[in-house]
Amino acid sequence: MMSDIKVKIKHLYKIFGSNPTAMVNHVKNGISKQELLSQYRHVLGLKDVNINVPARGVQVIMGLSGSGKSTLIRHINRLIEPTDGEIIVDGKNVLKMNINELRDFRRHTLSMVFQKFALLPHYTVMDNVAYGLKVQNIPIEKARQRSQKWIDRVGLSGFEYNYPAQLSGGMQQRVGLARALATDAEILLMDEAFSALDPLIRTDMQDILLDLQEELHKTIIFITHDLDEALRIGDNIAILRDGEVVQQGTPQEIVLHPADDYVNDFIKDINRARVLEVSSVMDDKLIDHGPDIDINMVIEEALPRLSAMTAPKGVVTQDGKAVGSVCLDRMVAAIARPKSTSNSKTIYS
Amino acid sequence: MNFPIDRIDLRELKKGIDFAFRDFSRTYGDAIEAFFDPLMYFMVWLEQLMINAPWQVMVFIFAFLAWLGSRSVLLVLGTVCSFALIYYLRMWEDTMATVAIISVATLTCIGIGIPLGVLMARSNRVQAIVTPILDVMQTIPSFVYLIPVVMLLGIGKVPGLLAVCIYAMPPIVRLTNLGIRLVDKEVLEAAESFGASYRQKLFDVQIPLALPNIFAGVNQTIMMALAMVVIASMIGVKSLGVPVLRAISNQYLALGLMNGLAIVVLAIIFDRVSQKYGQRLQKHRQGGHDV
Numbered sequence: 001m002m003s004d005i006k007v008k009i010k011h012l013y014k015i016f017g018s019n020p021t022a023m024v025n026h027v028k029n030g031i032s033k034q035e036l037l038s039q040y041r042h043v044l045g046l047k048d049v050n051i052n053v054p055a056r057g058v059q060v061i062m063g064l065s066g067s068g069k070s071t072l073i074r075h076i077n078r079l080i081e082p083t084d085g086e087i088i089v090d091g092k093n094v095l096k097m098n099i100n101e102l103r104d105f106r107r108h109t110l111s112m113v114f115q116k117f118a119l120l121p122h123y124t125v126m127d128n129v130a131y132g133l134k135v136q137n138i139p140i141e142k143a144r145q146r147s148q149k150w151i152d153r154v155g156l157s158g159f160e161y162n163y164p165a166q167l168s169g170g171m172q173q174r175v176g177l178a179r180a181l182a183t184d185a186e187i188l189l190m191d192e193a194f195s196a197l198d199p200l201i202r203t204d205m206q207d208i209l210l211d212l213q214e215e216l217h218k219t220i221i222f223i224t225h226d227l228d229e230a231l232r233i234g235d236n237i238a239i240l241r242d243g244e245v246v247q248q249g250t251p252q253e254i255v256l257h258p259a260d261d262y263v264n265d266f267i268k269d270i271n272r273a274r275v276l277e278v279s280s281v282m283d284d285k286l287i288d289h290g291p292d293i294d295i296n297m298v299i300e301e302a303l304p305r306l307s308a309m310t311a312p313k314g315v316v317t318q319d320g321k322a323v324g325s326v327c328l329d330r331m332v333a334a335i336a337r338p339k340s341t342s343n344s345k346t347i348y349s
Numbered sequence: 350m351n352f353p354i355d356r357i358d359l360r361e362l363k364k365g366i367d368f369a370f371r372d373f374s375r376t377y378g379d380a381i382e383a384f385f386d387p388l389m390y391f392m393v394w395l396e397q398l399m400i401n402a403p404w405q406v407m408v409f410i411f412a413f414l415a416w417l418g419s420r421s422v423l424l425v426l427g428t429v430c431s432f433a434l435i436y437y438l439r440m441w442e443d444t445m446a447t448v449a450i451i452s453v454a455t456l457t458c459i460g461i462g463i464p465l466g467v468l469m470a471r472s473n474r475v476q477a478i479v480t481p482i483l484d485v486m487q488t489i490p491s492f493v494y495l496i497p498v499v500m501l502l503g504i505g506k507v508p509g510l511l512a513v514c515i516y517a518m519p520p521i522v523r524l525t526n527l528g529i530r531l532v533d534k535e536v537l538e539a540a541e542s543f544g545a546s547y548r549q550k551l552f553d554v555q556i557p558l559a560l561p562n563i564f565a566g567v568n569q570t571i572m573m574a575l576a577m578v579v580i581a582s583m584i585g586v587k588s589l590g591v592p593v594l595r596a597i598s599n600q601y602l603a604l605g606l607m608n609g610l611a612i613v614v615l616a617i618i619f620d621r622v623s624q625k626y627g628q629r630l631q632k633h634r635q636g637g638h639d640v
Binding site: 077079102103104105106107108111112114116118119120121122131132134135136183189 | 546549557
């Protein structure tokens with residue numbers, strides 16, 4: 001699969017306060033967030049975060065508000081300076097860059113989409129999309145020419161000379177997306193990019209993103225608090241709680257083996273049928289007849305195939321060859337909501 | 350009553366300050382005056398130009414500028430009528446002199462005030478130093494700083510300009526600082542994430558987005574400069590303030606009223622045109638959504 005690592009986050013710590021560097025050792029020695037606050041008046045933002053983001057994949061980082069996810073994504077382009085740790089992009093340590101290297105890095109290697117769009121209100125749609133190119137000192141006419149393609153691509157043709165204030169939220173975020181894509185940066189940072197949109201528009205934007213991704217193969221780091229969104233677009237998911245990564249893995253792994261109650265609480269309300277693949281419920285007993293079902297098909301799609309043919313079992317295939325079988329009962333059992341592992345109500349701060 | 354400092358010491362202290370400043374102005378006064386000479390020649394030249402040009406031409410220029418700024422027929426008509434009336438009531442020369450010094454003062458205030466405001470917005474330390482200075486400039490009675498200004502530069506246009514600028518500059522500095530500090534942090538962050546340099550952020554994002562506030566500052570500066578014109582005329586600045594002063598000392602009601610109203614008319618025209626211009630710069634804010 002995708003083996004080369006594009007962005008490597010190593011032992012990243014972020015502490016807010018008057019003397020954060022002095023606090024790192026306390027944190028490394030295991031002091032809790034609450035103790036750090038009450039004893040030393042420092043706020044723990046991120047604690048020993050290690051994430052390897054594979055190239056050309058979608059890495060989702062999710063957590064509730066206050067979990068440090070927006071802080072984390074701002075470390076990757078150094079809008080926030082870390083207290084300790086390393087961030088390696090394409091083999092280069094971002095934290096060692098001087099101001100000029102950092103500027104070039106931001107101009108060419110990555111671009112960002114913001115939760116509240118953060119468009120330039122005094123620029124037209126066209127000039128907003130061209131902004132990243134303008135910053136690179138590309139002549140404005142040429143920048144506009146290159147921007148037109150992206151405006152068309154996100155479906156905003158005809159709105160080139162409107163101002164952001166004249167567009168709806170969904171359209172404004174299309175501008176934000178086009179602006180980020182226009183610089184041809186390989187890495188896309190998306191900070192809760194679709195969270196401010198209503199559900200239908202959000203699904204729409206996810207479709208646009210997935211569509212584009214199929215063609216562009218960018219490395220996308222996507223922040224969200226919405227697990228359905230994370231499962232839908234993520235190849236990998238890292239779950240953050242109180243500045244710590246509590247679990248990392250593919251959507252399947254997280255739904256099947258939640259690491260703790262926190263993750264369990266997250267996944268209990270999701271549509272499991274849309275995440276779980278047939279591979280998680282099949283067995284390798286070969287059967288003679290039944291509808292063919294691909295091993296990587298999600299249960300949501302596999303179920304109607306079986307019920308349409310009123311077959312109790314289906315033949316699981318991989319690359320066209322039969323590798324096992326799957327029965328209706330197990331699929332139905334797998335998508336039922338699991339019982340909570342703990343009875344106590346947990347309150348997350 | 351017992352004061353820690355007795356009368357004689359206090360008198361000596363005041364004398365010390367007075368003599369020190371007198372010595373300073375005797376030593377350096379000429380050099381400082383010479384330094385400002387080009388400015389004075391420019392002001393004299395501008396004033397003479399405006400007074401000697403045919404009045405119809407000047408009215409046309411004012412009308413044209415009003416149109417450029419406001420795009421409002423009503424305002425242009427008002428401008429033409431006001432200036433014609435001023436001409437027929439024989440206040441033309443003083444009015445032109447007033448417009449000349451206001452223009453120079455406003456340009457000076459913008460030229461110094463906006464960069465200073467930008468610096469203040471960039472650094473909290475500069476803000477901490479400049480803010481109390483601005484407070485002093487705005488609240489100290491203007492007669493108080495007229496004394497050292499006149500001692501140093503004598504009477505005339507340059508000390509007058511200085512006095513006007515001291516009084517009129519604070520609003521533009523404050524509002525530039527405020528405007529830039531109020532720029533949406535997210536938009537600024539976006540600019541930064543695309544690798545914008547400090548200059549690019551300043552000229553593409555901060556100043557354009559701070560323009561409504563900066564313009565409010567320019568407007569305030571013009572208004573305060575006009576208000577200062579009467580006091581500046583006490584130190585020899587030719588303007589509508591001179592007949593007003595004469596009216597005060599001789600109790601000429603009509604003279605004072607007419608020249609005072611001429612200042613009001615100028616103020617209204619400047620205010621409306623600059624406000625309309627400021628609004629037109631904000632065209633992008635029209636639309637159903639707040640950004």
